[in-house]
Amino acid sequence: MSGWGNAESAAYREAAYTEVEGDGGSRGFGRPLDGVRVLAVEQMQALPYATQMLARLGAEVIKVEARDGGDSGRGSLPSMADPDGRPVGATFLRNNFGKRSIAVDLKNPEGLAVVHALAAKADVVCENFKAGVAGRLGLGFEDIAAINPRAVYLSVSGFGNTRETPYATWPAYAPVVEGMAGLYEFKRPPGVPPIVSPLGGLGDTGSALFAVIGVLAALRHREATGRGQYVDIAMYDAMIALNDTGIGYWSMGLEHGGLAPLINDAFMARDGYVIVQCGRPHMFEALARLVGRTEWLDDPRLAGPQDWFDHLDDVIRPGIEAWAADKTRREACAALTAAGIASGPVNTPADVIADPHVKSRDMLVAMDRTDDVPGPVLTPGNPVKLSLAEEQPETRVPWLGEHTDDVLRDELGLSDAEITHLREAGAVGAADA
Template identity: 75%
Template sequence: MSMGEVGDEGLERFGKPLDGVRVLAIEQMQALPYATQMLARFGAEVIKIESPGVGDSGRTSLPSMNDPEGRKVGVTFLRNNMGKRSITVDLKNPEGLEIVRKLAAKADIVCENFKPGVAARLGLGYEDIAAINPRAVYLSVSGFGNTDSPYTSWPAYAPIAEGMAGLYEFKRAPGIAPIVSPLGALGDTGSALFAVIGVLAALRHRDATGQGQYVDIAMFDAMVALNDAGISYWSMGLKDPGLAPLINHSFKAFDGYLIIQCARPHMFKALAELVGHPEWVDDPRLAGPQDWFNHLEDVIRPGVEGWAADKSRIQACAALSGVGVASGPIYNPGDVIEDEHVRRRNMLVPMERTDGVPEPVLSPGNPVKLSKVAEPPASRVPWLGEHTEEILREELGLSAEEIARLTESGATG
């Protein structure tokens, strides 16, 4: 059965791969919330622990919108928490801590992104959870992991891990300071993807053995893994990846820039003929990939940009692709939002705003397309503490009187 042969209604009979999987997420900001949002998209039930009054620190990010009660909800929270339920619990309150432990006892996955050591001091570390729920998969996401690292005590955000992994040196121009966060929060989202892989592997192992385990994700490790090209190039003597022997550069069209990657002689021949310079093929100065790079600025760029000067990015790329040369337009976020591929593949999830602004908040959709899993309608983020009473009542069986007492005591918000 190919993708698209069965409508979403027909796919509902298959369910989702993580239906019935319960996730307890003690999380902040982006790396772990992105991972648990991905799990939610595959059907997991995610309960998000937030502190009363403030909540996930991602709620305070900018830009922001107002929730139905007039509280600010920042963009970091909005793009990483769809499809979850929020319960506000004071982890410094013994009764609040006991609520979390009771929820953990019923969870398939317990995850946290405290600084290393904090979860254990609270009595919520791996050993603590394994003692009450040995089947639970325990996930930690931190800057440098929870095992042996000289940097374990260092605080870290995405750009710290990106920079330490060498990503900012890749193709950096001499004499120009490194650009921080050139790819947004890659340190967060990249770490989150490895976290999801680890959790899915641990769930598979749990199904086979009956035992949960500790999944320890370091953002630094994840970024080292993503810098595979830079590290392997360096190890083979290519200290400056900008000198890689191929055409892999941007070129100007009349409405912006496009990328061309040309690494094979037959591609170079097709490129030369398309842009009106068939003589390049027999030019001894352009005999091979290293020569192409050496004469990029004095020969190839003027020829390509002269050809593209009266063409849009899309027109130029369509012509290049038509002769087998890999290319693509360089987009800004507005271009991405308007792209037809992005629309057809449901790669933007709109969330209606609650503060009177007509334009929705847009977040990336799920890039993992499964032929027997329907893509559900977008589910908004939870408002702070929105599901506290519901979770206490349905998950822990507490009475209305007990819930009121816990709220009065400050254990919950």
């Protein structure tokens, strides 16, 4: 891909560390999912994040998008314009590296036949429609199993498809299932409304990670049995799993969930906040000595973790923040960690981008913008580091229907005349349509 051609973009490029490239050929030992073929009828984030992870591990992902408009994530905000001036939203830009896009009208019999033909050659077929929609379209588990009994079928939905649930007809986005799973009650002060989406799309990305685990397990099971199976991921289930602490604490008498008896809070330093976790007597002794409050060690009010918690705001916080007032976050954390106390700075996005750890671990990817706006779009990289699988260059997100003709020709062996017929019949679309 071409450079940005200005100093600001060059600075972003240096900060982002890992650039998107056009091709990502295997080097060394290759990648663990090389040769695995994934057909993804997907939109927004919960499933696209999962298939992007599979692509980063080596899978070949064909993304099926609606012929008219494509993945609804393309319509999210903020957005940039693609080379043809169509908007490409932030949700799409951060979830679709390494995929090929084919635009299909699934309600057109010839379009559905194209998807069925691709499913017959796939190792994994996946969808994230609202419950029941895939079946009505002819893309349910039974439909795919009849075509390809070896295919692993992955469904990601709000409340699942294989067990009875009172929420079967409910639409679900990340904050809906996060709230339902109790995550918004974790450490919520009384009388303060819940903060919605405090971690962005956790309901999507967290569910996606369980989806990847399920696919890998099902592929391994197929090696032993020769059969595919249904991997059914409910976003609500995934968020309950991530709320293990809150549910466990509640069951053991801490009715407010996250208010565990220890020091586990943010404290103000000169340029922002630092996180400090201290739950053991030897840590508390080290903390008291570090901040110059040795009197805490003999204070009967501070005899143990529950006492530290009870006197966090009237005793502990003033002592720590007085000590940290002339120190930057980094300086305070360096001193705390040297004393054996777990701590870390509360970073802004700009801090994360500039962090040397992030550079060392290749944890940011920069994608050139295509609308003359300075600077790239930055997206988190792959957190899975494998010692025998060298990280490959990222391939940018696909434009709508960019690979339709190539997929039909290379994967299904269709002639130019057959492809033209499908396009004229409205069954498929292409980048030049």
